Amino acid sequence: MSGRPGDAAALVAVVGGDGAGKSTLTGLLHRRLTAAGTPARRVDRWDVLAETDYPSAACLRPDERQARSCAARMSTGPRLLFLLWASALALTDRAGGMPGEVVLLDGYWMKHAAAEIAYGADPAWVEAVAAGLPAADLVVHLRVEPELAWARKDGRPLPFECGMDLTCSRSSFLAHQGALLAVLDRWADRHGWLVLDATAPTPVLADQVIAALADRRATMEA
Template sequence: MIIALDGPDGAGKSTQLARLADWAGELGVSFRTVTKWQLFDETVMPEARFLRGSRQEEIRVCIAEMPSPARMLFLGWMNTMAAHYAATAKEELVVLDGYWAKHAAAELVAGTHRPLVEAIVEAIAPVDRIVYFDVTPEEALRRKGSDLAPYECGRDLECRPENFLRHQSAVREILLGWAREHDWNVIRTDSPGSAQQELKTLVADLLADR
């Protein structure tokens, strides 16, 4: 079973994923995490070994500097690679740490050609369930503090908090609309403990149904 965890920056996806992995281990469920940033690990994604020597921190900045549509094509490639490896995994529970939703929404906000965004999304391998972690931009900013990336701030290279809030508000509006339209599971992460319990309950039910 493949579950994709997506949501705005600062929603707590990585924290929730780490706890879910521990829980799956306690249950004896084989578990695998797949993320687009594994592109930097050639033992996981050897096709991306040309990135050898690149730095993840630098690419986070370079993405914001890319013009459209090159930026969407690059982000689409990253997410397509991750989804492919999730689809070919043999573990009982495979979780994608991030999916296409956040980037697709951000690109629409940026004015990227909608048919291109939709075509890339259509080509990415599907998953069994998308879980959308929702958080207000204000709470996300509080959690992230000064650890902001230009892309998260609407490609503002100075990473000004007001641009983070403006950009994330627009992205969140699109994501919430898609969640309603596509019947995603929405989990509020204001309380990490409550969010984790809700996620565990959801995953347990999905595993039981398989």
């Protein structure tokens, strides 16, 4: 897939397991970049349900909760294709964009793809399907250990965070998050992602991402 939100846009994907702090970090990055005069916007796959910018997703509105619930009940394979479709649509079908814009991808496809592998999907098939999406210029792996993620969830995770265990037990959460983390770690090592410790203060993490983005953009423009 060749579509990107503007030729000069830099795509920054912040990925990690449940409870890593992806939304918190992308929110702070958006505020920091905007305050510094850098055009920036956040993109999440579920934007396609809430915004009028995506008329082709109107069939799914207006109930985001129901859409998420339906996705959770899908089997491995169809669920991944649905989530990757939403990721691609949210990224490429929205009009607008500004020169030099930074597009912050909250999660992008990586976490869901890793989860499907944890459920038993063929890794080669998952990676081949995901390869059709626009490549991120910078991937930040916000790494969180399952025990810490459990504590951040305050003992109230959702079934999809526990490998679809409806009891949402601690053991199922730790097992699923551990399997997901192993996949993300493998990809981070293979593709040279920026790995950050999720226990660090969010402002420190934002500083590290902005510095890495500056280095990456300088390389792209050289």
